[in-house]
Amino acid sequence: MSGLSTVMSLTTASARVRRRLQQAAALGLVSGVLNVVGLVCVAYAVGELLADHPSGAVVTRWALGALAGLVGGFGARWLAEHLAHEASYELEVVLRRRLADSLARIPLGEVQRLGAGRIKKIVQDDVKSLHNVVADAVPFLGSGVAQPIAALLALGVVQWRLLLAVLLIVPVAFVCLSLMARDYGTQRERYNSANENVNAAVVEFVQGMPVVRTFDDGRASFGRFATAVEEFTDAVAAWMATTRSSGLLHRLFIVPLPTLLIVAATGVPMLEAGWISLTDLLLALLIGTLPIEAVSPLMHLTNHINDATAGAVRVQDLLDAPPLPEPDEPREPEGASIVFENVTFHYPGRSSSPALDGIDLTVPEGTVCALVGASGSGKSTLARLIPRFHDVASGAVRVGGVDVRDIASDVLLRQIALVFQEPFLVTGTVAENIRLARPHATDAEVRAAAEAAAAHDFIVRDLPDGYDTQVGERGTRLSGGQRQRITIARAIISDAPIVILDEATAFTDPETEGVIQQAIARLTRGRTVLVIAHRLSTITDADQIAVLDHGRIAERGGHADLVAAGGRYARLWASHQQAATWGMTGHRTQEVTS
Numbered sequence: 001m002s003g004l005s006t007v008m009s010l011t012t013a014s015a016r017v018r019r020r021l022q023q024a025a026a027l028g029l030v031s032g033v034l035n036v037v038g039l040v041c042v043a044y045a046v047g048e049l050l051a052d053h054p055s056g057a058v059v060t061r062w063a064l065g066a067l068a069g070l071v072g073g074f075g076a077r078w079l080a081e082h083l084a085h086e087a088s089y090e091l092e093v094v095l096r097r098r099l100a101d102s103l104a105r106i107p108l109g110e111v112q113r114l115g116a117g118r119i120k121k122i123v124q125d126d127v128k129s130l131h132n133v134v135a136d137a138v139p140f141l142g143s144g145v146a147q148p149i150a151a152l153l154a155l156g157v158v159q160w161r162l163l164l165a166v167l168l169i170v171p172v173a174f175v176c177l178s179l180m181a182r183d184y185g186t187q188r189e190r191y192n193s194a195n196e197n198v199n200a201a202v203v204e205f206v207q208g209m210p211v212v213r214t215f216d217d218g219r220a221s222f223g224r225f226a227t228a229v230e231e232f233t234d235a236v237a238a239w240m241a242t243t244r245s246s247g248l249l250h251r252l253f254i255v256p257l258p259t260l261l262i263v264a265a266t267g268v269p270m271l272e273a274g275w276i277s278l279t280d281l282l283l284a285l286l287i288g289t290l291p292i293e294a295v296s297p298l299m300h301l302t303n304h305i306n307d308a309t310a311g312a313v314r315v316q317d318l319l320d321a322p323p324l325p326e327p328d329e330p331r332e333p334e335g336a337s338i339v340f341e342n343v344t345f346h347y348p349g350r351s352s353s354p355a356l357d358g359i360d361l362t363v364p365e366g367t368v369c370a371l372v373g374a375s376g377s378g379k380s381t382l383a384r385l386i387p388r389f390h391d392v393a394s395g396a397v398r399v400g401g402v403d404v405r406d407i408a409s410d411v412l413l414r415q416i417a418l419v420f421q422e423p424f425l426v427t428g429t430v431a432e433n434i435r436l437a438r439p440h441a442t443d444a445e446v447r448a449a450a451e452a453a454a455a456h457d458f459i460v461r462d463l464p465d466g467y468d469t470q471v472g473e474r475g476t477r478l479s480g481g482q483r484q485r486i487t488i489a490r491a492i493i494s495d496a497p498i499v500i501l502d503e504a505t506a507f508t509d510p511e512t513e514g515v516i517q518q519a520i521a522r523l524t525r526g527r528t529v530l531v532i533a534h535r536l537s538t539i540t541d542a543d544q545i546a547v548l549d550h551g552r553i554a555e556r557g558g559h560a561d562l563v564a565a566g567g568r569y570a571r572l573w574a575s576h577q578q579a580a581t582w583g584m585t586g587h588r589t590q591e592v593t594s
Contacts, residue, residue, distance in 0.1 A: 004499035006303070006312040011134050014094045020087035024080045031076035031139075032146030038069025039286045040154055047279030073151050080139040088134035095127045098319055105323035109390040113348070114318075117289075122318050126311030133308035137301055144298050155284060159276050162284040165266040169292055222299040239461050256289035263288045324388060328489035330408040333400025333415060336497035336528040338363040338386060343395035345381065354393070355381045356551045363544075365497075368529040370539035372572060373548035379532045382548070386530070387416050399498065415493035417523070420502045423483035425475030430459055431467040433475075433486055433508050443467075445493060453489035453519040458482055488519045502532045536576040545569065 002073070012018040045062035048054050099122065103111055111119070155163040267281040343359040356378050363369040371379040384390065385397050388404055396403045404412055425433045434446050440442035441449075446467065450456040462480075463469040475483045491499065503522065517538070533539040540559040547555040547562070547569045554568050 006316050007130065007133065007308050010095065010130060010312050011091060012089065013098075015451035016266070017091050017094065017134075019089045020090075021134065021138055024083040024087065027076045027080035027083070028139045029146040031073045031080060032148075033150045034069045034076060035147055035289060036069075036154055036290070038066045038071075038073060039151075040283060041066035041069055043283035043286050044279055045276070046282055050278060077139060081135075084138040085135045087138075088131040090415055091134055092127055095130065095315060097407045098124060099123050099127070099315065102321060102323070103321050106321045107324045107388065107390055109384065110321065110348070112389075119318075122311075122314050126315050129304070129307040129311040130315070131305045132303075136304055140297055140301050144294045144301065148294045149214075151287040151290040154287060157281040158283055161270060161275060162263065162267055162280060162288065164287040166259060166284065166291065168262055213408060236286060256293055259289045259292045262283060278537035322411055322429065325391070325405065326405045326408060329406075330411065331402045331406045332411065333402045333407060335365045335400040336350040336415065337365040337398075337400060338369075338498065338528060338530065339396075339398040339401075340382070340385075340397045341398065343382075343397060344393045345385065345390060346393050347390075354551055356385075356392075359395070359545055359553060361550075361553060361556070363528060363530060364471065364524060366529050367543040368531065368539075368541075370531045370533045370542040370545045371548060371556075372533050372536065372539070372569065378551040379548055380502065381551075383502070383530055383532055386498070386500065387413055387418065387567050414494070415496055415498060416498045417494045417496035418500050418502075419484075419487055419491050419520075419523075423475065423480070423487040425471045425478070425486060427471070427473050430469055430470050430486060433471060434489045434493055437490045437496075441493055446489075449489040449493035450486075452492050452522045454541050455482070455485035455519075458485075467486050488523055492519075492523050496527075497528060497532070498528045500530045500532075525542045536573055547572070 011021065039060045045059050045066055048059045048062060049548075103119070126444060139287060152163060152166070155166060165333065235368040236562060263281075263284045267276065267284055270276045271278065271281050338361075340359045340361040343356055344354050346354045359378075359382060361369070362380075371382060373379055381390075385392060386404065391405060396405075398404065399407065399412065407415075426436070431443070431446050434449055435441050438445070447456060450467075459469075460466050469475055469477075471486075472482075475486070478486070484516075531539055531542065533542075539545060542559065544556060545562060546553050546560060547567075549568060555562055555565065557565070563573055564570075
């Protein structure tokens with residue numbers, strides 16, 4: 001599908017929007033014709049007034065015709081713009097809802113791959129570009145299309161010689177348009193890419209502000225942002241440079257004055273020679289500039305259409321992104337066991353070795369399995385295959401004896417509670433964040449979950465509005481430990497039989513860690529638990545430990561057995577114990593004596 005057809009498809013996807021646009025287009029055409037009719041009547045009224053023996057009745061009729069045409073044209077144009085703007089705002093709502101629905105249906109791993117900058121540009125900026133083309137293009141059909149055509153037809157009917165004079169300037173207009181469109185596609189692509197990079201840099205900079213303000217000296221944190229801005233500035237400057245000559249021609253010729261001079265220079269000798277009447281000349285002076293006056297709006301409209309075309313392609317690509325496949329005949333899991341059967345997984349677009357290769361692992365219902373290994377060994381990837389952030393390349397992941405691909409995605413997600421290292425809260429109140437897992441939970445259920453997560457006391461004691469306290473964007477008004485306890489309360493209220501923990505206490509202080517560990521103990525009691533472990537001391541009592549290395553399971557067993565085996569886990573345990581005895585004073589002493 002071409003870019004322009006994509007624009008048409010998106011802007012007419014809603015029947016209500018399509019109907020309003022059709023009405024606005026019809027009114028725009030009527031507006032353009034009525035304006036020309038009004039100006040023709042003005043010319044004939046003035047011509048009659050300047051005649052040797054003017055007729056008051058004739059002047060009055062032409063004046064009334066002029067008034068009706070100009071007022072009617074203005075009213076039709078106003079109504080066309082009103083309908084077009086209503087349609088454009090409704091189109092924004094329709095498209096953003098469709099995009100939100102698409103983002104909700106595609107695999108979460110694909111959403112993460114797209115990134116915040118690109119998604120923000122598509123959902124906000126690209127949809128806005130379609131708003132602009134709808135709000136401006138449809139009413140322009142009157143002043144930019146119907147009006148110039150009607151003016152040329154009127155001149156051709158009344159006096160063809162003056163029509164030829166007006167047409168002399170038209171080739172210059174098309175030359176200017178062609179020059180301004182030169183290399184447009186390349187420049188637009190560079191501009192869009194630079195714009196996406198700026199968006200991503202801004203999002204990253206704002207989200208990382210605490211770290212930036214704590215550690216940065218002004219070079220590292222602003223480096224990526226400054227580079228992105230410089231690339232964006234270079235893209236804009238290069239684009240402007242390519243249009244400098246055409247812009248000069250535009251300012252010289254695509255204005256009414258050259259046309260008026262041509263009409264006057266050719267029309268006055270014709271009038272003196274008796275080839276045309278005074279009314280003909282007045283008519284040419286009044287409506288002869290309309291075709292040229294339409295060129296500038298046409299150029300702006302062309303920019304809007306090109307913006308919308310590029311944006312529409314990105315919007316359509318996201319709308320067409322393959323959704324997470326849903327089973328034709330979904331099955332219900334029987335229990336809460338987890339089984340990985342010869343699982344292999346490649347990240348899309350990466351030609352390197354697989355992220356996971358030949359994984360066989362069984363986690364019986366009600367047991368705890370810990371995943372350990374170096375960064376990049378595949379721990380988080382393996383855990384994210386259970387809720388189908390991605391689907392396996394080969395093999396199968398089973399929950400309750402059923403392949404996760406045969407379970408409806410909403411049913412599957414209700415089986416799983418996720419608690420990550422970095423707790424994430426949405427903008428809203430504390431209660432709303434806990435209720436994310438179960439929107440219809442009662443206040444009593446919310447409080448019970450908070451109590452089980454050791455969050456109730458600080459909520460009612462330390463927060464100004466208790467459960468109605470606004471947590472701020474990403475929960476920034478709360479401490480890390482407070483945010484983590486609220487996410488645990490959210491997991492508890494979900495009552496999911498499977499819990500996936502990505503070392504929920506990795507970045508907490510010892511006192512908070514103890515409180516959170518107690519909350520996690522309540523959360524995981526009687527459930528199937530998969531723990532991504534960084535602190536080995538927290539998983540010594542796990543029913544089984546799987547050691548991952550470069551996407552494969554290198555070892556598997558209980559803590560004592562793995563330590564006794566003297567393999568990779570034993571080395572990790574030794575390193576963990578050595579790190580636990582590290583002290584700042586001893587470290588300084590070693591440095592001084594070495």
